[in-house]
Amino acid sequence: MIGFVLRRIGVSVLILVAASFVMFNLVALSTDPLADLRESNNPNKQQLIQARIQIAHLDVSPPVRWAMWLGGVAKCLIPFANQCDLGTNFHGAPVTELLPTAMGSTVQMVTGALVLAILFGLMTGILSAIRENSGFDSSFTVISLFLFSLPSFLAAAMLKSFVAIGYNNFLQDPVIPIWVSLLLGVVMGVIVQAVVGGDARRRLLAFGINFVVTSGLLIYMSATGWFLTPNIGPFGIIVITVAMAIGLTALLAGLHQRKALITAGIVSVIGIITYFVIQPLLDVATPILVIGLGLLAIAVGLAVGWFVGGDDRKQNMRLGAILAFLISFLILIDRFMQSFPGYMSDMNGRPLATVGSSTPGYDPGNMWRSGLDVFFHLVLPTVSLLVISFAQYTRYSRAGMIEVLGQDYVRTARAKGMPERVVVVRHAFRNVLIPITTLVATDLGALLGGAIITEYIFAIPGMGQLFQASLGPGDIYPVMGYFLVIAVMAITFNFLADLSYAALDPRVRVR
Template sequence: MASFILRRLLVSVLIIVAASFLMYMLVAYSADPLADLRSSNSPNKTQLINARIQLLQLDIAPPLRWLLWLGGAAKCLIPFANSCDLGSTISNAKVVDILPQALTSTVQLVTVALILAILLGVTIGIVTALRQYSGLDNVVTFLSFFLYSLPAFLVAVLLKEFVAIGFNNFLATPAIPWWVAILIGVVAGLIWQSLIGGDMRRRGITFGVSGVATAGVLLLMSATNWFLHPGLGPVVMIVLVAGTVIGATALTAGLQNRRALISAGIAGAISLVCYFGLQWLFNISTPATIAILAIIAVLVSLAIGWFVGGYDRGQNMRVAVLVTIVSGFLILVDRFMQAWPTYFQETNGRPIATVGSSTPGLTGDMWVTGLDTFTHLALPTVALLLISFASYTRYSRAGMLEVLGQDFIRTARAKGLPERTVVVRHAFRNMLIPITTLVAFDVGALLGGAIITEKVFAIPGMGSLFNAGLQRGDLNPVMAYFLVIAVMAILFNFLADLSYAALDPRVRVR
């Protein structure tokens, strides 16, 4: 393992050095950082040109300039030395000073989009594989390829027009007409009956119940002015936590496993107690407080699974942790909803942002600022999510179908194992093997798509830094973007290689 890691690190360094040289030469010989000054009518034009030449070392040949840049970039590898030097921009700003803020915005955006794409894509891919050639499978296949074929800038513009502007206009008079609620209920009924499946009687019952419930909830939300004063409330929270307990147990261990059900029930009950008992603490919380509470909650859930015991303590611990994580997420969502009226007033009744990464001059606690971050990143995240959604859905579906047709799956079914165990414990792990490769490549694709998305939504991230540098002939910000992209791409490919050994016992890293 040690020799493998050392070899991969050496090869990765050589790849970065060679690719950086090519990138540096292409930008250096194709862009003119003095173009704006040469066309200037300033009386001290000559002095400005000489100052920029000296600042950017333009009097040195590009290959030698690349060596100087490489030497400064190599200093970034020295820990705690604070000697990293990626050069300066045209406006005489240190790249290492402006890079962290841009990197934070982009990583925040891309990370959320990547996680959601994996979770939604893999889940829907598995469901469509289990419902092969059904109406749901055909519809998901059509939507996946349709959305995948749309260019990123068009998706971003459509989201701004119909989601941001449209929803902000709706909030001016948030009332849902009865016919719209019925129409949405019909669509929801069609979706749920496709997901549940079964004979015509079962599909009809699912369609009717889900359609009536959806339409009723929408009309109730409209009547109670829920869109301006949202919240889950005690009753809904109890129902959601109870559903989480049952769903997590059924998915992970099966409802017949009493110890797993007890572990999940205890974790859910403690989550509800915290929901009612810690509201005062949430009002004065900081991100550090929430992080400490999250760590304590996970440790408590692990202890619950351990002490409940049984022949599979690990399974009980996983169930308890899953219930705790989902319940904690619901608690945070409810608390953010409670801050919505304040944020709505701070944004003058236009809460869904179309540009920027934050609202200028906004003040408030962590809940208000958290909502501000969410409303600014929601649409760019969805735009990037649609880039990757189709790939994960198709790969997951194809991988699951391939695994379900193999001999060890037929053997597991012949032994009488429940279908849940066959899918979750045997097929799911093997299906993830090709997904690890897709994740490694998708990081680079998402970062590339972030250039267009950040341009449309005016987000000051890595994409904006790269785009502005390329247009102005500002070489050092472009190379900083390249360096971050290259390191992340190589890192994720390295992690993918290690994941093969963890997912497939037949693979050994040598």
């Protein structure tokens, strides 16, 4: 194992060095970093040219400049030396100071898009495979193919033109007509009954319940002005927590498992009590405190699962940890919702932004409003990246699940009388994750690359904008900083994907 890791690190370093040499020389030979100054009418043009030549070392040949840059990169590997040198841009700003700021916005956007794409893509793909050739499967096949072929710049432009403007206009008079609520209830009912499947009576029952719940909620929210003062509230927290406990138990263990039900019940009660106790503390919360509370909640869920024990203690611990995390996330969302009226007032009633990663100069002194500001600035770029990645995960997970469900070991599991939940979740799903793991590693690099277009359209000061703004005038050191970050992340995630194969499939061993 150690030998494999060392070999991969050595090969990765060689690849990075060779690729950086090619990239550096291509940029240096294909751009003219002095073109704008030569065309300038500034009286001190020659002084400016000489200053740029000195800053960017333009009097040195590209291969020598690359060697100088590589020496600065090597200093970054010395721990605690604080000598990392990736060069400076034309204005004298160190690249090491530009990258962290640019990476912050890009990582937030790409991480959100990637996580949501994986979750929604896997769920939709697996449901499509289980309901193969059904109306649900056919509908989402068409939708995923459409989204996959949709250019990222077109998706971004449509989101800006229709979603942002439409949502902000809606908040001026947030009333949903009753016929629209009923229509959305019909749509939700049709989708859910297609997912549930079964005989006509079961489908009709699923349709009716979801039609009533969806339409009723929309009518209630419209009548009470919920869109202007959103919140989940104590009653909502209790209902959703109980629903999550039942759903997770049914999915991970089965409702016949008494120990799993006890675990879910204890964690749910602790979570509901915590919601009421923790409210005063959340008024003065900081990001570090919130993260600490989230980790504590997961630890409590693991402890409850361990103490309850049972025939499958690991399963109960997993159930307790996931449920504790979801309850914590629910409480967090409710607290952000409570801060929405104040934030909306700060934004003059138009909270959904179309440019930038945050409002310039906005400092409410409140973690929750600051978080809402970042959310409303990054939600559209995230969705723009999400729709394309979602289509990929849907198609891959559907194809993988259909293939796995036809394997001999799955037929054997069904022949033994195992419930369909166990066959899908424990036997089939784990093998589907193997190709998905490879896709995640490659998709991360693609998302970062695609963020160039998305960040340009939404004017987000991220890695993509740094690359685009530096490549045109031939400002080579920020370009190489972008290349270094992208290359290191791509190689690292591909390496982690190789290692994860052994955890997902016991037949795979790293030698």
